Amino acid sequence: xxxxxxxxxxxxxxxxxxxxxxxxxxxxxxxxxxxxxxxxxxxxxxxxxxxxxxxxxxxxxxxxxxxxxxxxxxxxxxxxxxxxxxxxxxxxxxxxxxxxxxxxxxxxxxxxxxxxxxxxxxxxxxxxxxxxxxxxxxxxxxxxxxxxxxxxxxxxxxxxxxxxxxxxxxxxxxxxxxxxxxxxxxxxxxxxxxxxxxxxxxxxxxxxxxxxxxxxxxxxxxxxxxxxxxxxxxxxxxxxxxxxxxxxxxxxxxxxxxxxxxxxxxx
Amino acid sequence: xxxxxxxxxxxxxxxxxxxxxxxxxxxxxxxxxxxxxxxxxxxxxxxxxxxxxxxxxxxxxxxxxxxxxxxxxxxxxxxxxxxxxxxxxxxxxxxxxxxxxxxxxxxxxxxxxxxxxxxxxxxxxxxxxxxxxxxxxxxxxxxxxxxxxxxxxxxxxxxxxxxxxxxxxxxxxxxxxxxxxxxxxxxxxxxxxxxxxxxxxxxxxxxxxxxxxxxxxxxxxxxxxxxxxxxxxxxxxxxxxxxxxxxxxxx
Numbered sequence: 037x038x039x040x041x042x043x044x045x046x047x048x049x050x051x052x053x054x055x056x057x058x059x060x061x062x063x064x065x066x067x068x069x070x071x072x073x074x075x076x077x078x079x080x081x082x083x084x085x086x087x088x089x090x091x092x093x094x095x096x097x098x099x100x101x102x103x104x105x106x107x108x109x110x111x112x113x114x115x116x117x118x119x120x121x122x123x124x125x126x127x128x129x130x131x132x133x134x135x136x137x138x139x140x141x142x143x144x145x146x147x148x149x150x151x152x153x154x155x156x157x158x159x160x161x162x163x164x165x166x167x168x169x170x171x172x173x174x175x176x177x178x179x180x181x182x183x184x185x186x187x188x189x190x191x192x193x194x195x196x197x198x199x200x201x202x203x204x205x206x207x208x209x210x211x212x213x214x215x216x217x218x219x220x221x222x223x224x225x226x227x228x229x230x231x232x233x234x235x236x237x238x239x240x241x242x243x244x245x246x247x248x249x250x251x252x253x254x255x256x257x258x259x260x261x262x263x264x265x266x267x268x269x270x271x272x273x274x275x276x277x278x279x280x281x282x283x284x285x286x287x288x289x290x291x292x293x294x295x296x297x298x299x300x301x302x303x
Numbered sequence: 304x305x306x307x308x309x310x311x312x313x314x315x316x317x318x319x320x321x322x323x324x325x326x327x328x329x330x331x332x333x334x335x336x337x338x339x340x341x342x343x344x345x346x347x348x349x350x351x352x353x354x355x356x357x358x359x360x361x362x363x364x365x366x367x368x369x370x371x372x373x374x375x376x377x378x379x380x381x382x383x384x385x386x387x388x389x390x391x392x393x394x395x396x397x398x399x400x401x402x403x404x405x406x407x408x409x410x411x412x413x414x415x416x417x418x419x420x421x422x423x424x425x426x427x428x429x430x431x432x433x434x435x436x437x438x439x440x441x442x443x444x445x446x447x448x449x450x451x452x453x454x455x456x457x458x459x460x461x462x463x464x465x466x467x468x469x470x471x472x473x474x475x476x477x478x479x480x481x482x483x484x485x486x487x488x489x490x491x492x493x494x495x496x497x498x499x500x501x502x503x504x505x506x507x508x509x510x511x512x513x514x515x516x517x518x519x520x521x522x523x524x525x526x527x528x529x530x531x532x533x534x535x536x537x538x539x540x541x542x543x544x545x546x547x548x549x550x551x552x553x554x
Binding site: 221 | 362364387388390391393394395397399401402403404405414415418419460463464467
């Protein structure tokens with residue numbers, strides 16, 4: 037049917053890639069001196085050479101940072117797990133045919149995406165802090181998850197809409213309920229589609245987690261600041277902090293690109 | 304119309320005054336059609352004639368704007384009724400196969416009996432193997448759809464529909480997306496089903512299949528059923544001008 041096909045086509049056109057593609061190594065780039073290799077191994081080399089050549093202050097800085105790296109990962113991982121849960125619900129809400137649910141999900145996405153993460157962080161810790169006392173770490177995690185939940189919601193929406201309409205129809209025609217079809221047919225395919233953009237969000241969240249140092253969560257950046265404010269060696273400290281972030285994010289981006297390859301091969 | 308009999312009790316599918324509108328466009332207009340148990344009915348017609356829409360109304364993938372459809376005693380178009388119970392008994396095969404790409408051929412066939420009929424794993428596994436053998440694909444049970452040819456995918460799709468043990472099978476242009484050399488393997492499976500006494504409603508232009516297996520051919524144009532008759536009556540001596548013109552086009 038021509039009119040049915042037109043509708044299919046319209047649905048497909050709405051599907052957009054949400055991933056910004058930042059930090060993903062260029063997959064066509066296989067040369068020994070690819071941009072990724074130069075940056076990654078260059079950063080590692082500096083992290084080895086600097087403390088060896090000038091143990092003072094570089095080795096001291098590096099001894100001081102691991103607690104902060106742990107805190108950074110703690111905030112990042114807990115936040116991404118909650119953000120994924122929020123994102124799934126929001127994404128389903130965004131494609132819901134029930135107007136109220138659809139509207140609520142869309143308003144959530146629009147409002148959260150329109151407010152800078154730093155402002156949201158201040159809002160939860162300082163503004164809401166006047167009403168209920170929320171611990172620093174909890175505030176940080178709430179702010180990061182609520183913010184990234186909105187972005188994840190858009191990824192889930194795009195992922196759900198990327199699954200051809202015929203999949204739901206085939207499941208329904210077999211006698212499945214909508215929720216059975218969603219669980220057994222649509223979502224397993226969605227997860228595969230959204231794996232690479234979710235990986236990108238993870239990296240973005242890890243970088244944004246440096247914002248929580250402002251409300252005195254002892255993450256990587258905060259630990260660096262503490263060291264620098266005592267030793268006054270700002271240049272050396274922040275050089276190491278930047279290199280550590282760089283090594284972590286480049287390493288993760290490599291993993292994301294490997295996942296992307298895998299997802300592509302599985303079709 | 305001569306395709307309606309008085310003895311409606313015996314009909315497996317009864318379509319009465321079916322009208323489906325998309326906005327102001329009436330895709331199906333006042334269609335009446337009966338399909339007796341074990342009958343094979345082929346619907347032909349130009350693209351946009353409403354034949355796929357009519358077919359999709361039979362298991363309510365599309366909802367009729369007006370009119371009624373029964374499958375045996377069950378009123379498909381009753382909005383309060385549980386359509387899932389009816390769909391369990393109505394298999395459907397799609398133009399684009401619509402196999403589940405994250406599942407193997409065997410898992411595709413097993414999924415619905417497991418989730419809908421709560422069949423045990425062992426029973427559904429055995430059933431699925433038997434059905435894959437029936438469509439000639441017993442050696443492809445662990446293969447994912449992406450690694451199967453179009454003809455093989457469509458045969459898995461038929462096995463998947465049969466796994467629910469339906470009493471009616473709907474085919475929506477089952478060979479239109481296939482390369483010519485793969486059409487026969489799918490038609491052979493359909494022919495085998497027809498000989499087994501399956502009630503089949505098929506949207507297709509496969510004349511060979513129609514002559515070999517169809518009891519009735521329905522010609523639709525612009526949403527209306529124009530002509531109904533035996534394959535030889537419709538193909539060799541069509542009564543209506545529109546039917547004749549259409550047949551000249553596709554032959």
